[in-house]
Amino acid sequence: MPATTPRTIVTGVIGSDTHIVGNRILSMALEKAGYKVVALGALTPAPEFVKAAVETNADAILVSSLYGQGELDCRGFRELCIEAGLDAILLYVGGNLIVGKHPWDVVERIFLDMGFDRAAAPGMRVETVLEWLAQDFAARERAPRRQAG
Amino acid sequence: MHGAAALLIDFGSTYTKLRAIDLDRRIVLASGQGPSTVATDISVGMRVALEDLGRRLGRLPQFRYRLGSSSAAGGLRMVTVGLVRELTAEAARRAALGAGAKLVGTYAYRLTAADMASILALRPDILLLAGGTDGGNSEVILHNARMLGSSALDCPIVYAGNRAAWDSAKDLLAGKMAVCAENVMPEFNVLNIEPARAAIREIFLERIVHAKGIDRARDECDAVLMPTPAAVMDGARLLADGHGSTPGLGELVVIDPGGATTDVHSVASGQPRVPGVVQRGLPEPRVKRTVEGDLGMRHNAAAIGEMAGIPALAADARLPEGTVSRLIGELARDVDRLPRDAEERALDRALGRAALRCAMKRHCGSVETVYTALGPATAQTGKDLSGVEVVVGTGGVIAHSRAPLELLETVVAVPTEPESLRPRDPRFLVDREYLLYACGLLAQAEPEAALELALKYLKAPTEVLTDDIVANG
Ligand code: B12
Numbered sequence: 257m258p259a260t261t262p263r264t265i266v267t268g269v270i271g272s273d274t275h276i277v278g279n280r281i282l283s284m285a286l287e288k289a290g291y292k293v294v295a296l297g298a299l300t301p302a303p304e305f306v307k308a309a310v311e312t313n314a315d316a317i318l319v320s321s322l323y324g325q326g327e328l329d330c331r332g333f334r335e336l337c338i339e340a341g342l343d344a345i346l347l348y349v350g351g352n353l354i355v356g357k358h359p360w361d362v363v364e365r366i367f368l369d370m371g372f373d374r375a376a377a378p379g380m381r382v383e384t385v386l387e388w389l390a391q392d393f394a395a396r397e398r399a400p401r402r403q404a405g
Numbered sequence: 406m407h408g409a410a411a412l413l414i415d416f417g418s419t420y421t422k423l424r425a426i427d428l429d430r431r432i433v434l435a436s437g438q439g440p441s442t443v444a445t446d447i448s449v450g451m452r453v454a455l456e457d458l459g460r461r462l463g464r465l466p467q468f469r470y471r472l473g474s475s476s477a478a479g480g481l482r483m484v485t486v487g488l489v490r491e492l493t494a495e496a497a498r499r500a501a502l503g504a505g506a507k508l509v510g511t512y513a514y515r516l517t518a519a520d521m522a523s524i525l526a527l528r529p530d531i532l533l534l535a536g537g538t539d540g541g542n543s544e545v546i547l548h549n550a551r552m553l554g555s556s557a558l559d560c561p562i563v564y565a566g567n568r569a570a571w572d573s574a575k576d577l578l579a580g581k582m583a584v585c586a587e588n589v590m591p592e593f594n595v596l597n598i599e600p601a602r603a604a605i606r607e608i609f610l611e612r613i614v615h616a617k618g619i620d621r622a623r624d625e626c627d628a629v630l631m632p633t634p635a636a637v638m639d640g641a642r643l644l645a646d647g648h649g650s651t652p653g654l655g656e657l658v659v660i661d662p663g664g665a666t667t668d669v670h671s672v673a674s675g676q677p678r679v680p681g682v683v684q685r686g687l688p689e690p691r692v693k694r695t696v697e698g699d700l701g702m703r704h705n706a707a708a709i710g711e712m713a714g715i716p717a718l719a720a721d722a723r724l725p726e727g728t729v730s731r732l733i734g735e736l737a738r739d740v741d742r743l744p745r746d747a748e749e750r751a752l753d754r755a756l757g758r759a760a761l762r763c764a765m766k767r768h769c770g771s772v773e774t775v776y777t778a779l780g781p782a783t784a785q786t787g788k789d790l791s792g793v794e795v796v797v798g799t800g801g802v803i804a805h806s807r808a809p810l811e812l813l814e815t816v817v818a819v820p821t822e823p824e825s826l827r828p829r830d831p832r833f834l835v836d837r838e839y840l841l842y843a844c845g846l847l848a849q850a851e852p853e854a855a856l857e858l859a860l861k862y863l864k865a866p867t868e869v870l871t872d873d874i875v876a877n878g
Contacts, residue, residue, distance in 0.1 A: 261540065264540075264541070272775065292540070294593045299683065299775070299782075299784075307489045307491060307492055308492075308593050308594070310488060310489050310542060311488055311489050311492050311493055311536075311537055311538050311541050311542055311590065311593060312537075312538045312540075312541040312542070312593050313537065313538075313540075313541040313542040313543065313544075314541075
């Protein structure tokens, strides 16, 4: 339920990862839901997400990682955002985050500890992602966090 | 008797140069030159140049057009301000360079008090303020507008940032001469520099020419239309694209080594030529100008020496290293010096070769191999100019050279640097008569004539000139 000026969301597939299909489906769904999407596509280095978010004044960054290197690629992502003055930006990560079989709550913990607001388990449906965004944006409107000065 | 004639004027940093053109026969009638007396009264040197031209012509014809470009009084000095260095700050830089400016300062993110002090000290003629996509970040550009608005800066400001923030920015800039142009980056990673360029050119025409005292020559010159680098760029564009039924030469590069900088203009898409190569970074403008501020044959002879290495220069010039070091020191102190003997000519040739090689390398893009889990992939940054078929050399260094091919041949791709996307096998043309700027100016009034003139007078660099012609070059 984006307001009068649509919220801006940056999407992309991080690192050397070329799995673009899920990210594209997600970006299309977001656009259809009324968000302004800045889609960076596959093979996107972490700093590029942050730079795009700065210029476009994005409200959220959705990072995809499918090829199993997510833990390495996403390390320091929140710090990069803080460095660029995006302290309060909403950060999600999803895809196939880690190689091998690990219980989901362990994987999720790793990414939440890195500063992501939400981590999506493999095969997460876009409908759920849209619900998360609606909830989180609504919560922010009720209790707006201080924007970096 | 002559037919209709045009006078094209370049108010340069040292000389005011004239070209008289016969518009019907499409020929250069004569050239004239005088000092650029901008510090006192530009029209004094202009009249000297006209007298010189008159002597060569016998009698000055009635000119249908008298159009000028200028790089006098320091050129069009600009400062650019953007948000992210690689995004709107870079887009702003490119817009200013494309307008023919001399970039004296580039800033990104929030301007600090120290930044403001340095901007004031730079005394720009125009400041270009960008930042944020349309509807994107407005906080930083408003902060910067506030800093500029409350400062003592008195130059015109072109606002080409987040459109949504202009209304507030305008208030913050109250009291300054500020105009709004379309955003240099309206959407993320979309480059839109033409409107900002047009705004800069308009301010140049309407205010800067007057502020610098160049309009004192108005009795001898109808209009000073643009900075000289912009005229060269317009000439390059016309030469590449053609006009009406006259085809141009297609994609090309113009290289212009000067005393203080080396300019490179490319008119080419620069898209990856090999399928599967991915382009990185900001999209490249088809007409692109880069300026290498450290590659000047005189003011920066020492910098070229440092970059290329004295031993390499000495080897190329076939001179002892001691001689090269000594001469480089002399050149930097005596920036108007033309080579006086065989030794100095040999050094100039080596300096020119090094400057051209390096300037072309920096202008062209490059590829690098990125290793993905699937195997290697190729990513391109900048423009791929490997397929460009024409390289034009202009400016005194090339025009005065006895063997311009020896200079120009250094710009081509070399097997030892396969990552660099320089032209592989171009043919070369030399602007012996220093006409490209004149064609760019004339293109404003008579593009067909301007194009035919350029096509006629740009020559293959084969013939080796005698001393006599060189002296009069
Ligand atoms: C197609 C595919 C490929 C294609 C990719 C084509 C392309 N350009 O997109 C090719 C053949 C190139 C490929 C290559 C590789 N692949 Co592959 N690939 C797949 C496969 C079969 C399907 C991926 C897909 O498109 N799914 C469909 C989309 C719609 O789903 P999705 O991407 O998961 O996205 C959804 C959700 O996850 C969610 N989502 C996605 N992103 C985000 C982000 C956020 C923030 C949120 C909230 C939600 C979210 O929304 C989407 C819509 O519901 C999967 C296996 C599988 N069944 O998932 C393996 C798989 C992803 N690949 C795998 C591997 C190992 C590789 C290679 C390393 C193989 C190799 N050794 O060469 C390379 C890596 C190449 C590289 N550098 O990226 C592994 C990854 C293992 C891991 N993570 O532990 C998988 C899981 C197969 C497996 N079981 O081993 N692959």
